[in-house]
Amino acid sequence: MIFNNGHLFAGIPAALPAEQFDTLLHTSACRLERIISIGHATPTEEWYDQDEDEWVALLQGQAGLRFADEEAARLLTPGDYVWIPAHRRHRVEWTSQNPPTVWLALHLRDGDAQ
Amino acid sequence: MIFNNGHLFAGIPAALPAEQFDTLLHTSACRLERIISIGHATPTEEWYDQDEDEWVALLQGQAGLRFADEEAARLLTPGDYVWIPAHRRHRVEWTSQNPPTVWLALHLRDGDAQ
Numbered sequence: 001m002i003f004n005n006g007h008l009f010a011g012i013p014a015a016l017p018a019e020q021f022d023t024l025l026h027t028s029a030c031r032l033e034r035i036i037s038i039g040h041a042t043p044t045e046e047w048y049d050q051d052e053d054e055w056v057a058l059l060q061g062q063a064g065l066r067f068a069d070e071e072a073a074r075l076l077t078p079g080d081y082v083w084i085p086a087h088r089r090h091r092v093e094w095t096s097q098n099p100p101t102v103w104l105a106l107h108l109r110d111g112d113a114q
Numbered sequence: 115m116i117f118n119n120g121h122l123f124a125g126i127p128a129a130l131p132a133e134q135f136d137t138l139l140h141t142s143a144c145r146l147e148r149i150i151s152i153g154h155a156t157p158t159e160e161w162y163d164q165d166e167d168e169w170v171a172l173l174q175g176q177a178g179l180r181f182a183d184e185e186a187a188r189l190l191t192p193g194d195y196v197w198i199p200a201h202r203r204h205r206v207e208w209t210s211q212n213p214p215t216v217w218l219a220l221h222l223r224d225g226d227a228q
Contacts, residue, residue, distance in 0.1 A: 008171060008193040024195070025169050027222055029143030032169065055139050055146065057122060057218075059173075079122040081138070104171075106220070108141055 008059060012036055012100050028109065035103040037063065042091035049089050053108040057081035061101030064093035122173060126150055126214050142223065149217040151177065156205035163203050167222040171195035175215030178207035 006024070013020075019040045025032040042048065047068055058080050064073035065082060068089035076082070084090060095101035120138070127134075133154045139146040156162065161182055172194050178187035179196060182203035190196070198204060209215035 005194070005196045008195060010193070025197075025220070027143070029141070030220075030222075032220060079124070080119070081122060082119045083139075104218075106139070106144075106146060108144075 008034060008104065009102060012102065013038075014100075016040070016100075030109060031107045033105050033107070035105055037061070037092070037095035037101040037103065039095060039097040040092070041094050047089040047091050049087055050084070050107075051086055053086050054084040054105055055081065055108070056084060056103055056105040059102045059104055061096040061099050063095045063101050063103075066091050066093050122148060122218065123216060126216065127152075128214075130154070130214075144223060145221045147219050147221070149219055151175070151206065151209035151215040151217065153209060153211040154206070155208050161203040161205050163201055164198070164221075165200055167200050168198040169195065169220040169222070170198060171218045173216045173218055175210040175213050177209045177215050177217075180205050180207050 013036075016036065016038045020036040022034040022036075023031060024034055058076040058078055060078055063076045065076055066073040068091075073093045074082070127150075130150060130152045134150040136148045136150075137145060138148055172190040172192055174192055177190045179190055180187040182205075187207045188196070
């Protein structure tokens with residue numbers, strides 16, 4: 001199979017009605033995606049509760065990432081990466097609009113990170 | 115298992131005798147690593163010929179990536195990513211020293227990228 005080459009900061013719109021998810025790579029064990037958030041946040045009182053482990057890096061912009069088991073949101077700036085084990089509840093409290101926030105997320109299906 | 119959180123641009127030395135490889139994540143199916151190159155290049159006339167598929171992004175600095183089946187090296191700048199199928203021979207012709215070159219590489223063991 002052939003994957004496209006590309007640029008992590010290409011094709012970023014000035015505004016988005018909802019977050020944009022671009023799959024960069026997809027195997028039976030993992031999925032790598034770019035996520036663009038432009039001021040988006042997880043809806044109030046909602047939490048992500050994922051079946052898969054996730055490694056996520058913030059590449060551009062800023063965001064507030066809150067874990068349900070922590071008191072306050074973590075400020076993420078470009079270069080920060082976070083390990084989110086399956087079922088560790090979390091939410092994105094806010095993301096920057098200018099510049100747009102760009103995430104790189106690796107979702108792991110097999111759950112055997114070691 | 116618990117993985118550390120961290121920063122992709124933290125702990126980058128001013129000079130390195132050899133390229134530095136930091137494993138960020140390791141599962142049975144994939145391995146995510148940060149690579150720091152400070153002027154390093156693949157030795158003359160040598161080629162990488164890898165058993166695993168690799169997705170690699172350049173995050174900082176610049177590099178010249180040459181495939182054996184292409185005439186010239188590709189110039190990579192921050193944000194560029196490249197899909198390197200197993201056994202597609204390639205070499206790094208040069209990397210920037212200032213700033214140091216930072217790569218994010220995802221190595222896939224299962225070879226079933228789809």
